[in-house]
Amino acid sequence: MELHPLKTEQDDDAALRAIEALWSAPAGSPETEQLEILVTLVEAYEATHHPIDPPDPIDAITFRMEQAGLSLQRKFPQAKGAKCLFIASCAFPLLDL
Numbered sequence: 001m002e003l004h005p006l007k008t009e010q011d012d013d014a015a016l017r018a019i020e021a022l023w024s025a026p027a028g029s030p031e032t033e034q035l036e037i038l039v040t041l042v043e044a045y046e047a048t049h050h051p052i053d054p055p056d057p058i059d060a061i062t063f064r065m066e067q068a069g070l071s072l073q074r075k076f077p078q079a080k081g082a083k084c085l086f087i088a089s090c091a092f093p094l095l096d097l
Helices: 009-022 030-049 057-067
Strands: 084-087 090-093
Antiparallel strands (some): 084 090
């Protein structure tokens, strides 16, 4: 694939297909260098045209707690209905659970 700035969705799609084809290139080969350049181009294009907003901090904490199987009520039954997260011996208003 000829390397050039990605300006359209078609350019992005073609670069992604080329990345897939080059993915298992041997380390140190010219193909690996081309792969690194393509990845950089795709990252730049997608950061500009398809930005991902950072998550809401409370949603991120709640999601991570769910992933880890944690429950504020299970760890601190006295906190049921409370809007706080207990850390060490301090309570911080944080989660609306």
